[in-house]
Structures are given as structure tokens and as C-alpha cells.
Amino acid sequence: MRVSxxxxxxxxxxxxxxxxxRDQDRPSRILAGGTDxxxxxxDGAWLPDIWININQLNALRYIRLENNGIHxxxxxxxxxxxxxxxxxxxxxxxxxxxxxxxxxxxxxxGTIGGNLGTASPAGDTIPALFVLDAQIELSxxxxxxxxxxxxxxxxxxxxxxxxxxxxxxxxxxxxxxNEIGIFEKxxxxxxxxxxxxxxxxxxxxxxxxxxxLDGKIAFGSVGPTIIRSKKCEKMLSLGPLxxxxxxxxxxxxxxxxxxxSDVRASAKYRRSMASALLERGLYRLMKRWDER
Amino acid sequence: xxxxxxxxxxxxxxxxxxxxxxxLDVLRDEFDLTGSKECxxxxxxxxxxxxxxxxxxxxxxxxxxxxxxxxITTVExxxxxxxxxxxxxxxxxxxxxQCGYCTPGFIVSARAFLDSIDYIPTDDEIKTxxxxxxxxxxxxxxxxxxxxxxxxxxxxxxxxxV
Numbered sequence: 001m002r003v004s005x006x007x008x009x010x011x012x013x014x015x016x017x018x019x020x021x022r023d024q025d026r027p028s029r030i031l032a033g034g035t036d037x038x039x040x041x042x043d044g045a046w047l048p049d050i051w052i053n054i055n056q057l058n059a060l061r062y063i064r065l066e067n068n069g070i071h072x073x074x075x076x077x078x079x080x081x082x083x084x085x086x087x088x089x090x091x092x093x094x095x096x097x098x099x100x101x102x103x104x105x106x107x108x109x110g111t112i113g114g115n116l117g118t119a120s121p122a123g124d125t126i127p128a129l130f131v132l133d134a135q136i137e138l139s140x141x142x143x144x145x146x147x148x149x150x151x152x153x154x155x156x157x158x159x160x161x162x163x164x165x166x167x168x169x170x171x172x173x174x175x176x177x178n179e180i181g182i183f184e185k186x187x188x189x190x191x192x193x194x195x196x197x198x199x200x201x202x203x204x205x206x207x208x209x210x211x212x213l214d215g216k217i218a219f220g221s222v223g224p225t226i227i228r229s230k231k232c233e234k235m236l237s238l239g240p241l242x243x244x245x246x247x248x249x250x251x252x253x254x255x256x257x258x259x260x261s262d263v264r265a266s267a268k269y270r271r272s273m274a275s276a277l278l279e280r281g282l283y284r285l286m287k288r289w290d291e292r
Numbered sequence: 293x294x295x296x297x298x299x300x301x302x303x304x305x306x307x308x309x310x311x312x313x314x315x316l317d318v319l320r321d322e323f324d325l326t327g328s329k330e331c332x333x334x335x336x337x338x339x340x341x342x343x344x345x346x347x348x349x350x351x352x353x354x355x356x357x358x359x360x361x362x363x364i365t366t367v368e369x370x371x372x373x374x375x376x377x378x379x380x381x382x383x384x385x386x387x388x389x390q391c392g393y394c395t396p397g398f399i400v401s402a403r404a405f406l407d408s409i410d411y412i413p414t415d416d417e418i419k420t421x422x423x424x425x426x427x428x429x430x431x432x433x434x435x436x437x438x439x440x441x442x443x444x445x446x447x448x449x450x451x452x453x454v
Contacts, residue, residue, distance in 0.1 A: 003310070003312050003313075004310040004312070004313065005310070006310070006311070006312040007311065007312075008294065008311035008312060008355070008357035010357060010358075010360065031355070031358065034353055034354060034355060034358060035335055035350075035353050038314070038352075038353040038354070038355060039334045039335065039353065041312065042333060042334065051311070051312060051355065051357070053311075053355070053357055053358050055358045056358075056360075079347070102335065102424065103338070103423040103424025103425075104348055104401065104404075104405075104421060104423070104424055105335065105338060105341055105348050105349050105350045105401070105424045106335055106350065106353075106424065108344075108347040108348060108349050109347075109349045109350070109353065109354065190423060191420070191423025191424055192335070192336055192338075192423060192424045
């Protein structure tokens, strides 16, 4: 299949898209913003017979607060997330992650659903969605199911999403007043870069100084999918998060990650940087918490 | 092959082409708008930046079929010789070009940035806004200065108009 031979179908509604997915027997792929997909098409990795272009499905572009959490439409762009006042207040870690996706040009075009569907281990919004307990709604023509994000990814580029399904909603847990989060990323340059290591941290703080009741830490780009650092998470609530505690916790991180060496960095460097980013993130969070 | 309709720089245009052809190739090959450049081809350098419905995007990563019925502004739509935009004048006055290959992308990104604010931006704000554009002659100092000069000029003119 050559690029010039690839066909395109642009459904005008979600129903039409699901109907098409059910009956399509040619190799097809869903195309959202295209910021990853087009690069892969040019590399020859993704050459479907037909692109299902959903870029114009504005019904899948929303951010709203509902009873069971914040609902984010899969076609919500990173720019939409960065500008959302609701998310700035209730999901600072996701706003932080979306800000780090590429530069303005890619944030304008790239979508959160596309980031999930591509399932790159380096996808920036994914660790943030992990610490916000995201639930992913997958729809097919006949059925709808909701999958917790920790079950959604099965390997690099692989997810539970079936050929006849598409992501139709992302539900996250809104942060309470005592919950704070941060996203830290190391890339080869400040803007527009693919993560070498990234980490999302979300902490639930207590009433005593620097008392942490519970927390979640998710590393990206250091394993086949996102890695929740359970050991470090347990250490968060052992005592006040002073400088020594922060150093101990981040010191334990290198054992938790399983990086590979690739064109962007060596495994050894990634391990050290995973610790360094966690330390920096926790320092910054504590500084913000002290100054609130 | 598909017939695809766009609005490019205010003009209604149609083209019959493979839907997976990139918007950049359509602009250059079909519409002869060769201001937008292809450099990295994967969204890292920003040389191909155009505005789709007012938002800056890398046109090398947008497929023609995805931009159907969209309003597209290229560097030619920002301004041309004889009727240059303040940004283009400022880039010229400040000497903010060297080889010139990245310049159209910078002009388009900077236009979108200045359209989104109403003050003279700081160096850091410009660096963030133009972070997706690379200049391999590394003439960033003058580019940043040119954007500030343009902002100053733009607001001076706007105030006189008011």
C-alpha cells in the first residue's frame, strides 16, 4: 500500500463511525489529530487501506464535570486541556502533561484520545491519566464498556481496543482541595520533544505540615507501558515529606523502573533520571504546598 | 482520489488528490503556495507551520482529507511584498533571517501568537510560543527582537486607529 493509494472515510457522526467500523473488512485505522499517525504513515509503519478520519467529530470534543468525575472527549486537543479552567483546578497534573506535549503546533492538533490510542510508552498524557484513575469508555456498534486505564494498555502500541471499537469518553477523578499533582518530563529539548523519561505525581495531603496521606506515582518511557511505582507510593505516607524523605523515596525509584536503551537514551541514564525527576517533582510539589 | 475543498488565504479552492496527501504538499504542488517549507517532515521543526481556523499546526502532519472545508492561512496570507505584515517588516528590519528557510514558519507561528495577546511579550513568552520552530542558523536573538518590535508597532498602530 502506497500513501497515494490510501483511502479516507470521514464520518459525520459517532454512530456513522461505529457502523463503518463494524462493517469494514479492509485494514483500517482511526485518525484523530494525526500528529503521531502521519509520522508513522510516512515511516511506512502504518499503511492502512483506509483512514477513518474523525478529526471533524466535534461531538467528541468536550470537558465537563459530571457526578462520577470529569468527562473528557477523546478529540479534546492538548490546547483545550491547557486552557480549561476546570482542569486547571481539578486536574493540574493533566494540564501540566498536556503543556509538555510537543509545542504549540502539536498541542493544537494532537488529541488526548489519540495519545491513548497510539499507546506509545512515551505518551505524555498517559502517566497523568494513570494518577487521576482514568476510566476509558470503548464503544462498538452494539456495545459500550468502560476499562480502567491500568488495564487498557497491553504493551508498547498495544491496547484492549478492538478493531470495531473506538474511544468515546475518558473519565477522570477530580482532585479535592487537599490533592496536588505535577508532571515532570525530560526530553532532548524543551519544546516539541519525545520524552526520555516522564513522571506524573499526585498526592493527597493531610492537615499536619507536609503530611502525605496517600499518593500515586506513574513513570512513562521507562517500561513497555506506564509503570506505577508502588514501593515509592508506600513510602510517601511514612512520615512528613521533608528533604530527607524525598531523597529516600526518589532513591528507591530506580529499582521500580524497567527502561531499555534506545536511540533517545541508555537504560542506565533513564534509571538515574527517573529518580532525579521524581525528586524534583516532589520538591516542587512540597514547595507549592508550603506556599499555598 | 478525492475532491477536497478548502478556503486558503480567503480564497475558495478545490483540488482532486489522494486524501492521504499532506496539506503541505497540496499547498505547494497544487496551489503553488511555496512559502511553507518541508524540512523534517515529522513535526519537529515548524518550517511548514500554517494556520487552520486560526490555530498554528504543522501542515506536514495534516492530511488533505482532514482539512476539508477548513480555513487555511499560509505565510502568503499573512503578507506579501508590497503589503507586508508588521511581523515581516520587523523580521526584515531587524535582520532576523539568515538562510531564510525557517522564516515563513516563524512568521506564521508569531502571527498566531501576536493574535492571541494584546501586550508586548517577554523573551521567555516568545521562546515558549515559538518553541516548535527551529532555526538551524541559530539566529534566535534577532527573531525574538523582531517579534517584540512587531508587537510594539502593531499596538502603536492599533492605538492610533482607536
